[in-house]
Amino acid sequence: MTKTIKTFKKIGVKEKKLPHDLNVPEKKSTVNPIEDQVELLKKQMHNTSDLTLEDMYVGSIKSKLCFIDSICDSTFIYEKIQQPLSLNGAINEEKLQLNSQQELTQLFSSAKLYFSKDLKDMGKKLIEGYALLLISELDILCFIEVKGSEKRTISEPTTQTIIRGPKDGFVEDIQTNISLIRSRIKNQNLCFRKYTIGDDTGTSVIVAYLGNIVNDKILKEITQRIEDIKTFAIFESANIEEMIADKTFTPFPLVYNSERPDSVTAHILSGKVAILVDGTPFAITAPATFNDFFSISEDYYQPFFMATFLRIIRYFSFVISLLLPSLYVAIITFHHEMIPTALITKIFSQREGIPFPAVIEALVMELTFEILREAGIRMPRAVGQTVSIVGGLVIGQSAVEAGIVSNFMVIIVALTAIASFVSPVYNLAISTRLLRFIFIILGGTIGFYGIILGLIFMVAHMNSLRSFGVSYLTPVTPFYPEDQQDTFVRVPFFFMLSRPKFLKTKKPAQQYKDNSPTPPPIKEEGQKE
Template sequence: MSLFRTIKKNAKQKVIESSKKDDSLTKDPLTGIFSEDLQKINKTFEKSSDVVIREFSIGSEEKVKAAIIYTDGLADTTSIQTFILDSLMVEAKQMDNTKENLHSRKILQWVKASLLTVGSVAEISDFDSLFTNILSGNTVIFIDGMKVAIGASTGRWEERAISEPASETVVRGPRESFSENIRKNTALIRRKIKDSNLLCEQKEIGRITKTCVAVMYINGIVNEKVVEEVHTRLDRIDIDGILESGNIEELIQDETFTPFPTIYNTERPDVIAAGLLEGRVAILIDGTPFVLIVPSLFIQNFQVPEDYYQRADISTFLRMLRIVCFLISLLGPSFYIAATTYHQEMLPTPLLVSLAAQREGVPFPAFVEALIMEITFEILREAGIRMPRAVGQTVSIVGALVLGQAAVEAGIVSASMVIVVSITAISNFVFPAYNMAISIRMLRFGMMMLAASFGLYGITIGLLALLLHLNSLRSFGIPYMAPFSPFIKDDIKDTIFRFPLKFLGTRPRLISQKNSKRNHTPATSKPEPRE
């Protein structure tokens, strides 16, 4: 054992030393010697044909060597030609070409202040920042004798236009969704919240991908402890690459081994804006249209933005419908198995006789029958998603109808089981949150096994275990089942029921613990009648 531990320790030490060595190579400062710095850049990108290095001279009499480096396809070549090359190669001839000015820091300040007409510029002092700027679409400007380079914002690449959300459609409400460009996404949020207290803090995550991640919140409303916890968990991430918000979600969630999502994700700007106004924190990741929002509560998965765009009575009815569909999706097959296997006395006699007649030729018990149908439907659903869009939906619907009818005629399953599984599957589509729908689909099989083993007693045990698990969950320190557990009377107004907006005067208490008042309209105010 001691030999194994020694080998493991030495291997770990080698990995750490190798990592430090790699970091030291890229974090070397610029030397200021034009030929040496440019040679290192050429060596780094010698097999990258899309990285362009253009050398030229500044000045007319005492000429100074200079170069620009950018990535073709990520940088806007028109902006580079108009706002950088023309300025440096043509307008620079008008400067005071004395040797003192050209070979001192004055030329760097003069280029930044007077020549470059791009949106933003920044000084770069090490190779790590230099490579990041080049591969992010910026243009890096080198000047001989300067230990600092200039990074000019010239990034521009093809991107998807703002379109209607694909996974969160509404009948009434905004029809815009986030795109893969993080800067466009932050602009969509600022378009809805025009307040200087809306802060956007940005960082890079991923040793290789260097993915841009932004944390947005409203100062004065948000709980500072939640913001601090978000930054702590993000800074703790040390991984090669972040390609989608799901990577961040998995790395910062409170509980790993739980089927329930403790971080909410959406592609709708209005949902993020509403969450920020409640005191939540949004996490935006470059390269994905899905934005994370924390803390997330259980009841949040049954709410849609459209609930706040129509009358309170309609919204309340639809929310209650979603709760009923949640119970059907979770317990529908389980109750059928328990009733037909252990508790026949609970069924009316005509219904019991009808079910017995249908199951007369079925060779399998109710649990196996339900398991066959559920697995078949899951296969059809997954096939419909993965197949080409033109035929996927048709194949899944036709496949379900044909297979269901053929299974009944062949005597493999009963007609009543087909009805139960179909209603269960349709109820699962009612959930607004796709992550929650997947969780219920997995838990359904566990409840079916408990019902087949112990009947209604098994279902009761499963529900109690599920309730205990839900009450043990936290989302960035906030109880997952709030405001039911702990019970908060004022926050119940916007859970299963949705009170009229004039009665929703306060923010969720556990999420925003200061500046809790958000609606200043008197609850008893009525419009004055016309004379």
């Protein structure tokens, strides 16, 4: 292969002073000689050093092969371009006449080809992983796909781990992610719609949905918002999420994100729309409801009663993470009568000598723990976990011994931190961490009244949120009795007959109306069959 590649004479790109106007002419006819086309290509690529230009003679026909070696794979160049040319007998006899698109298609039958008469396509297609074959006797541009780049192997997701279920996760290559979805949904109605977003980055964005299930109004709204995006760069799906979500100032995530193909596939099957972005392993699905952030794929791989129990624990942990420090501060500050006498005596005996009020104590401890958490995440993995654990133990113990905080406050902050880790989606956990400080201030200033007032405002705010026209608190408000089968509890599969009603899908049925499996009746001895 190396020997064959060396048969091409490589031409270096020379530095030349460029004119001020580098715009490509609007004229689409390419009657220019090869050298003029090469010069125009150099201007389009700004004389980049990884642009490779190779002289070739196909039989007696002069041609030039152009490609970007940092994107293209030399193996593909050999297999898709050099090998078909070397095996063609007409080349050695110099009888080959490449003067039509049909002849090129037959010659490079094993490769993906793209033809164009627009000179502006030269630079665009090269950065997409195509090689350009310029032929002196042909008035058309022939592009041959030879893209090849290093890809991360499919591995287990790191942000959403489960005990039972598939262990594969999305990667940064969008084609691999599409194949992971295709392998789970072998359905001709599965559609992928491609967009290119970002004037500078040209990032590929894929919208995935089931054409026979999805609500056309929701699909149209999502695709319209994606088409309306005007930006210079897209680096991660979070950029798309922020640009298409309803423009509401809210700490709650309005779009679901996951790096698990099975979770995204389940959302597509339920009638939602998935969005994949090239360069990130995180896919997003919409519309999203508050309940989506408490459901994980493992709920459907465990017995339904265990899944229900674990889901209730997640809701309970959310309440603890949000309200426990503020409730403690409110009780200590204003509502002593709510605690048994023996317990309140114990608490105040430990608080004796503490220089700060409970609200300041709670805010300082919570802020300290947030700093430790971020330090543990951002530091190298070898020492990050050690820093967060040892730092928490040392600082907590030292603060208690110094009389700055009480033992009960350390216990409250630790329980709150553990409860916050139960959240299966990181976006919701961040929202809880932010709101916790607001509730601590409300509980420390006006007690339970402040906490209740904050809850009223929070629920009212959540009720006002919309995710692509769907109420955020659906199916609780508005209330859909049919959708309660998979909200706070998870009923058995044979009872989950319909898709979410609030999505108004084209195909509401999700399961066949079969009776639950039951063993045959035991017949008495002597009883007739």
